[in-house]
Amino acid sequence: MSINTVGIIGSGTMGLGIAQVCAQAGKKVVLVKATPGDIERPRGKFVGSLDKAVERGKMEAALRDTIIANITFTDQEEAVADCDLVVESVIEDIEIKKALFNRLEGICRADAILGTNTSTLSVTAMMAVCQHRDRVAGLHFFNPAPVMSLVEIVHGFETSDATLKALNAFCKEIGKAPVLVQDTTGFIVNRLLTPYMLNAIRMLERGTGTIETIDQAMMTGAGLPMGPFALADYIGLDVVIAMSQNIYEDVREGHHAPPHTLVRLVQLGYLGRKTGKGFYDYSAKPPVGNPALVHPVI
Secondary structure (H helix, E strand, C coil), X not given: CCCCEEEEECCCHHHHHHHHHHXXXXXXXXXXXXXXXXXXXXXXXXXXXXXXXXXXXXXXXXHXXXXXXXEEEECCHHHHCCCCEEEECCCCCHHHHHHHHHHHHHHCCXXXXXXXXXXXXXXXXXXXXXXXXXXXXXXXXXXXXXXXXXXXXXXXXXXXXHHHHHHHHHHHHCCCEEEEEECCCCCCHHHHHHHHHHHHHHHHHHCCCCHHHHHHHHHHHHCCCCCHHHHHHHHCHHHHHHHHHHHHHHHCCHHHXXXXXXXXXXXXXXXXXXXXXXXXXXXXXXXXXXXXXXXXXX
């Protein structure tokens, strides 16, 4: 099937990013605010971000206007009824996602594809609450969605070949590089990256190195754009701990469990860049291109 209209449930950072990618590729988008509050708030944030890109010369004004024109902002889930594809991008809570999929079954067309942008949760568990299970799949974009090219297409237990084929074509149409992944907790990228970040934290706790030296070693020695602590701060320590817990619940292997330092930082509300503090202190503007030079918190 051809995917021309896309519904997105959730107007957070990922929802807005996915909306931009789809609208920029010429798709019509219905963006649904999934939490209480004024719909103008996410719309204003979105438009403001595009305006800044135009001001900095990173986007043409005509493209900005096209993107905005292709997106309808709403707080009504029923507005996605005629969409070819609906992607949920709400909080990483399996029960909330399952309830949403159950509602979407009664809203969307029988031939519409239902996707989840979950980073670690089971697509099959969400699929289980649906009648038309063959049309449910994971569609995991990476943050920031307008920049990152990878999309993990996740094959749930009963996802049909037709659904996977349609999503693969769709991802290429919107300029992304899709990879097919089986429904395993964490999929490919987060299954590898999460223990990498957790092991770095354990190295810090053992005194093997400091936050700065471990990050610098991985950037200089492994050629990575940022080290594990800067990466964790960028992702959000609340997201990192959730990924860790989800993978640990699945495999019950100790090295996937959240380290003590990560737990304490999250308890204190130090979640990384989005709160101004994580492993690093972002209260002062960090040096461009080298986040490891920001002063560490611990």
